[in-house]
Amino acid sequence: MRDKAMGCSVLAYEEPELKYGELLNELHLDFAAHSENVALARSLVAALIANCQQAEWDITLSALEEIKVAVSEAVSNAIIHGYQGEPGRSVHMELLLYQYALQVKVCDDGVGIADVQQAMEPEFTTGEEHLGLGFAFMSSFMDDVQVDSRLGCGTTVTMLKRIHQ
Amino acid sequence: MSFGFQIKDNTVWASISGEVDMQIASLWREALEQQLNSTLARNLTFDFTGVRFIDSSGLGVVLGRYKRVASRGGRVRIVGAGPQVYKILQLSGFAGLMEIEPPAGLEDQEAGRQAGGRM
Numbered sequence: 001m002r003d004k005a006m007g008c009s010v011l012a013y014e015e016p017e018l019k020y021g022e023l024l025n026e027l028h029l030d031f032a033a034h035s036e037n038v039a040l041a042r043s044l045v046a047a048l049i050a051n052c053q054q055a056e057w058d059i060t061l062s063a064l065e066e067i068k069v070a071v072s073e074a075v076s077n078a079i080i081h082g083y084q085g086e087p088g089r090s091v092h093m094e095l096l097l098y099q100y101a102l103q104v105k106v107c108d109d110g111v112g113i114a115d116v117q118q119a120m121e122p123e124f125t126t127g128e129e130h131l132g133l134g135f136a137f138m139s140s141f142m143d144d145v146q147v148d149s150r151l152g153c154g155t156t157v158t159m160l161k162r163i164h165q
Numbered sequence: 166m167s168f169g170f171q172i173k174d175n176t177v178w179a180s181i182s183g184e185v186d187m188q189i190a191s192l193w194r195e196a197l198e199q200q201l202n203s204t205l206a207r208n209l210t211f212d213f214t215g216v217r218f219i220d221s222s223g224l225g226v227v228l229g230r231y232k233r234v235a236s237r238g239g240r241v242r243i244v245g246a247g248p249q250v251y252k253i254l255q256l257s258g259f260a261g262l263m264e265i266e267p268p269a270g271l272e273d274q275e276a277g278r279q280a281g282g283r284m
Contacts (some may be wrong), residue, residue: 035188042218065218065249072220076187133221133257140256
């Protein structure tokens with residue numbers, strides 16, 4: 001997925017363990033691009049954090065809710081925009097829980113985004129009644145959001161949430 | 166997740182509870198449209214008391230109904246949002262379009278902000 005994707009996100013995540021501390025837990029998952037799996041993805045990220053015994057990850061409810069919104073937006077985008085609701089497709093999600101950061105990657109191999117910059121503007125939308133707010137929420141609630149996309153190949157959204165060391 | 170409707174004082178009261186995401190968005194949108202089609206009530210109030218989570222898919226439904234109601238001179242309000250949902254509503258810029266009741270405990274801060282400009 002990453003090999004196919006364009007963009008410059010790879011450099012930013014070089015040797016993340018040095019910056020984010022030890023990798024405490026990780027989860028790699030492929031799930032059907034169904035709307036009910038948006039809630040599943042949110043629950044999984046919340047459970048991963050809740051089950052972490054390390055004191056740093058005893059984060060506020062507010063911070064946890066923000067992460068859930070960001071995950072919800074990324075997965076919804078994959079299903080609605082990436083796959084245009086097409087059945088039988090799957091979304092890949094990776095959660096890497098470090099001592100001081102959480103990295104969430106959401107990948108689809110759907111239609112891709114022609115202009116990532118434009119798609120990330122709050123006003124932009126391709127479908128009826130979608131606010132284009134999805135990327136705005138991801139950017140507001142996470143510390144870093146990278147979008148790699150290629151038309152006809154798919155989109156990878158990589159988000160990072162740091163916690164206080 | 167559940168939603169329901171009531172009509173009183175020329176207003177459709179649309180209550181919804183649970184997690185408002187893309188799974189429920191289209192069903193809720195259709196139900197709202199049906200309600201608005203079958204009433205003469207001008208205004209729309211969303212009761213978010215039971216909403217535990219909302220994302221842009223849920224907000225898209227609210228915005229779409231706002232456009233419809235506002236274009237006919239009606240007023241749209243959101244009441245009962247808890248602190249997390251309220252924060253999302255603030256970020257979405259809806260406050261410039263519709264009246265949003267602040268959660269209990271935030272009312273004092275809101276009053277301070279209005280009286281004193283920027284906090």
